[in-house]
Amino acid sequence: MARVPEVSSRGKAMPASPIRKLHSLCVAAQNEGVHVFHLNIGQPDIESPVELLRGYREFSDSVLPYGPSAGLPAYLKKLIIYYERWGIPLSERDILVTTGGSEAIILTLMAVADPGDEIIIPEPFYTNYNGFAMMAGLTVKPLTTRLEDNFALPPLDQLEALVGPRTRAIVLCSPGNPTGAVFTREELDGVADIARRRGVFVIADEVYREFVYDGKKHVSILDLPGMDEHAVMVDSISKRYSACGARIGCIVSRNSGFMNSILRFGQARLCPPTVDQIAAAAAVDTPPEYFERVIEEYDCRRRLLHQRLLGMGVDCKLPGGAFYMVARLPVADADHFAAWLLTDHRHEGTTVMIAPANGFYATPGLGQSEARLAYVLNCGDIDRAMDSLAAGLEAYGSTMGAHGR
Amino acid sequence: MARVPEVSSRGKAMPASPIRKLHSLCVAAQNEGVHVFHLNIGQPDIESPVELLRGYREFSDSVLPYGPSAGLPAYLKKLIIYYERWGIPLSERDILVTTGGSEAIILTLMAVADPGDEIIIPEPFYTNYNGFAMMAGLTVKPLTTRLEDNFALPPLDQLEALVGPRTRAIVLCSPGNPTGAVFTREELDGVADIARRRGVFVIADEVYREFVYDGKKHVSILDLPGMDEHAVMVDSISKRYSACGARIGCIVSRNSGFMNSILRFGQARLCPPTVDQIAAAAAVDTPPEYFERVIEEYDCRRRLLHQRLLGMGVDCKLPGGAFYMVARLPVADADHFAAWLLTDHRHEGTTVMIAPANGFYATPGLGQSEARLAYVLNCGDIDRAMDSLAAGLEAYGSTMGAHGR
Numbered sequence: 001m002a003r004v005p006e007v008s009s010r011g012k013a014m015p016a017s018p019i020r021k022l023h024s025l026c027v028a029a030q031n032e033g034v035h036v037f038h039l040n041i042g043q044p045d046i047e048s049p050v051e052l053l054r055g056y057r058e059f060s061d062s063v064l065p066y067g068p069s070a071g072l073p074a075y076l077k078k079l080i081i082y083y084e085r086w087g088i089p090l091s092e093r094d095i096l097v098t099t100g101g102s103e104a105i106i107l108t109l110m111a112v113a114d115p116g117d118e119i120i121i122p123e124p125f126y127t128n129y130n131g132f133a134m135m136a137g138l139t140v141k142p143l144t145t146r147l148e149d150n151f152a153l154p155p156l157d158q159l160e161a162l163v164g165p166r167t168r169a170i171v172l173c174s175p176g177n178p179t180g181a182v183f184t185r186e187e188l189d190g191v192a193d194i195a196r197r198r199g200v201f202v203i204a205d206e207v208y209r210e211f212v213y214d215g216k217k218h219v220s221i222l223d224l225p226g227m228d229e230h231a232v233m234v235d236s237i238s239k240r241y242s243a244c245g246a247r248i249g250c251i252v253s254r255n256s257g258f259m260n261s262i263l264r265f266g267q268a269r270l271c272p273p274t275v276d277q278i279a280a281a282a283a284v285d286t287p288p289e290y291f292e293r294v295i296e297e298y299d300c301r302r303r304l305l306h307q308r309l310l311g312m313g314v315d316c317k318l319p320g321g322a323f324y325m326v327a328r329l330p331v332a333d334a335d336h337f338a339a340w341l342l343t344d345h346r347h348e349g350t351t352v353m354i355a356p357a358n359g360f361y362a363t364p365g366l367g368q369s370e371a372r373l374a375y376v377l378n379c380g381d382i383d384r385a386m387d388s389l390a391a392g393l394e395a396y397g398s399t400m401g402a403h404g405r
Numbered sequence: 406m407a408r409v410p411e412v413s414s415r416g417k418a419m420p421a422s423p424i425r426k427l428h429s430l431c432v433a434a435q436n437e438g439v440h441v442f443h444l445n446i447g448q449p450d451i452e453s454p455v456e457l458l459r460g461y462r463e464f465s466d467s468v469l470p471y472g473p474s475a476g477l478p479a480y481l482k483k484l485i486i487y488y489e490r491w492g493i494p495l496s497e498r499d500i501l502v503t504t505g506g507s508e509a510i511i512l513t514l515m516a517v518a519d520p521g522d523e524i525i526i527p528e529p530f531y532t533n534y535n536g537f538a539m540m541a542g543l544t545v546k547p548l549t550t551r552l553e554d555n556f557a558l559p560p561l562d563q564l565e566a567l568v569g570p571r572t573r574a575i576v577l578c579s580p581g582n583p584t585g586a587v588f589t590r591e592e593l594d595g596v597a598d599i600a601r602r603r604g605v606f607v608i609a610d611e612v613y614r615e616f617v618y619d620g621k622k623h624v625s626i627l628d629l630p631g632m633d634e635h636a637v638m639v640d641s642i643s644k645r646y647s648a649c650g651a652r653i654g655c656i657v658s659r660n661s662g663f664m665n666s667i668l669r670f671g672q673a674r675l676c677p678p679t680v681d682q683i684a685a686a687a688a689v690d691t692p693p694e695y696f697e698r699v700i701e702e703y704d705c706r707r708r709l710l711h712q713r714l715l716g717m718g719v720d721c722k723l724p725g726g727a728f729y730m731v732a733r734l735p736v737a738d739a740d741h742f743a744a745w746l747l748t749d750h751r752h753e754g755t756t757v758m759i760a761p762a763n764g765f766y767a768t769p770g771l772g773q774s775e776a777r778l779a780y781v782l783n784c785g786d787i788d789r790a791m792d793s794l795a796a797g798l799e800a801y802g803s804t805m806g807a808h809g810r
Binding site: 004043044065106113137247273276 | 678
């Protein structure tokens with residue numbers, strides 16, 4: 001008699017993506033002919049730079065070989081030029097190219113922490129950090145930030161109180177997904193001070209570096225003095241060049257022991273994809289005007305989305321960066337509302353897909369009324385999406401009222 | 406006073422790749438103008454099919470977006486056609502496309518086992534399984550196979566004796582890296598019987614499916630009856646299409662609970678690279694004549710390498726598949742010899758790079774005199790490489806003799 005094996009505990013506990021879990025409801029709506037406005041996923045509609053797209057045509061060898069585990073030397077050279085523009089001097093040994101920012105975070109977590117160890121992350125945070133922590137066997141200790149403060153870091157003593165004997169790292173994402181919050185140099189200095197005193201790493205996810213508004217400038221963890229042994233920066237070209245499908249990221253640190261370990265993890269998985277690295281190298285030549293246009297466009301969307309949400313009585317603040325906003329909707333259960341939008345709501349043949357925010361919190365019960373909205377549609381579509389959302393909120397309110405919710 | 410954080414225990418213990426660890430010595434030799442014959446790495450010199458290379462030029466959209474976490478639907482359809490040719494009927498939900506075979510194995514191990522669990526692997530085995538097990542927090546229990554038996558599986562009671570309460574899976578690689586061994590249907594049936602009775606998964610790495618010689622045919626774990634709940638197959642296009650740099654692999658299983666878990670792991674890392682999947686889909690149209698030529702070429706190399714090694718008194722058997730061979734060299738320490746070849750040995754301006762085999766064993770002390778040789782050079786180069794190796798063995802013998810080793 002056959003005994004059927006079961007998946008592992010982590011395989012059972014692994015969370016479904018709250019960003020992707022409504023996918024089947026979306027497909028069903030689309031099959032009905034409904035136009036779904038996608039505000040749920042950080043997939044920019046902005047055109048990729050021609051430099052990147054042309055880069056994919058540069059490969060002309062007759063064999064497509066493995067590259068070095070740390071990345072193609074030609075791409076590493078280009079990355080050094082890219083970071084130099086941001087005032088961050090690096091050498092090749094400080095960088096390992098990864099398969100997207102996802103692999104950068106997974107490998108970094110494995111290299112700094114063992115199963116049972118803890119990492120501290122301000123919440124709400126990029127929901128896949130939960131999955132990465134589960135893969136690595138780590139516990140997430142959340143540091144709660146609040147919509148009322150526009151998701152700025154709380155007083156530093158709250159952060160330091162979370163640092164325990166098994167804490168190995170503080171993970172930051174600025175400009176932030178899902179909040180759009182941009183941490184100031186003072187906030188980062190405060191975190192760095194705790195990291196140095198308590199002997200923990202700071203892992204900074206800086207994939208939205210380019211997307212900062214209101215004339216402010218991104219501050220990198222690698223900019224801060226005295227942090228060479230503590231700072232790890234993870235990066236990706238997905239958002240920068242609107243190239244999420246390229247799956248090219250990197251890990252950057254001046255801590256040579258850490259980078260030596262990361263290289264051995266990198267050797268196990270052999271190398272990141274070769275042709276995508278060639279395209280990514282070409283994309284470093286994207287002219288500044290490309291980013292000026294893109295940032296102007298996102299800025300316009302950001303203001304429009306913010307004003308339209310305020311206009312329908314939704315609680316939200318103008319975010320300082322990235323292309324997301326966490327809004328508190330006038331509903332008790334944003335999960336239910338997000339599903340209802342796809343299954344029941346139709347406004348002039350359209351509906352809206354949003355990401356319920358509870359999946360971005362580690363503290364149970366937080367974010368039940370909140371949703372992440374990604375402004376990855378042009379202003380005309382955002383306007384139409386907001387018309388649809390406003391109608392949806394009104395209809396949902398009366399429906400739910402009628403059902404006693 | 407700053408406290409410097411340390412890397413994790415697994416970050417310290419993570420093994421350097423025995424295949425790649427001699428890289429710096431190789432670069433130094435090349436900088437001296439020495440021609441290094443690479444027998445150390447499974448990077449085929451065979452040209453990639455034009456279908457694949459042209460596939461990279463098919464992408465013509467203006468945005469490079471995320472794909473679905475399970476893979477592009479168009480590629481999944483092509484994979485079903487590919488496996489159908491091998492007599493393996495599948496549906497789309499049985500497949501998740503991965504970033505190379507490496508990611509396929511890592512995600513599979515995480516989905517079947519928790520930290521502290523065990524997996525059984527016949528040794529010598531593909532050395533990176535060690536790294537993947539370490540990432541996942543698993544212990545490898547090796548089942549030793551021997552050169553004398555041409556690395557066939559030992560009697561099944563030896564395998565069953567290794568199955569304990571924490572054993573979650575048996576990992577097989579056939580055709581095998583590093584041994585070239587091809588397991589028979591009888592051997593696989595025996596393993597399957599144990600897996601069913603003991604309730605453990607069988608994870609079969611079948612990336613060398615095409616490369617079987619002497620008129621034999623590869624047997625897939627998915628071919629065996631009664632194994633739908635137990636069998637997981639991991640695959641990659643790296644060797645099939647000589648496309649190691651594409652980083653496209655997949656996980657295949659008819660166990661729906663397992664595939665559901667794998668999809669959630671897959672969602673965390675978002676998706677495999679988009680353009681590489683388009684190229685991989687195009688490559689499924691590679692005509693059978695391509696493989697006939699390639700297999701004829703490898704077969705010729707295999708016989709030549711085997712004869713030349715026997716001719717210089719090296720102990721080895723003719724392998725039945727893949728493009729590797731494990732040979733026992735007349736040296737006490739193949740690690741030292743492999744380094745010496747790069748640093749000290751010059752034969753008509755050439756030397757040879759080999760992979761010491763001790764890194765392919767989990768049992769300490771095994772494989773000290775053995776090396777893996779990959780026949781990824783054309784016959785002329787294999788002949789010249791063997792001239793250089795023969796001269797090296799002779800010189801090393803007298804040098805080491807003189808030094809009392």
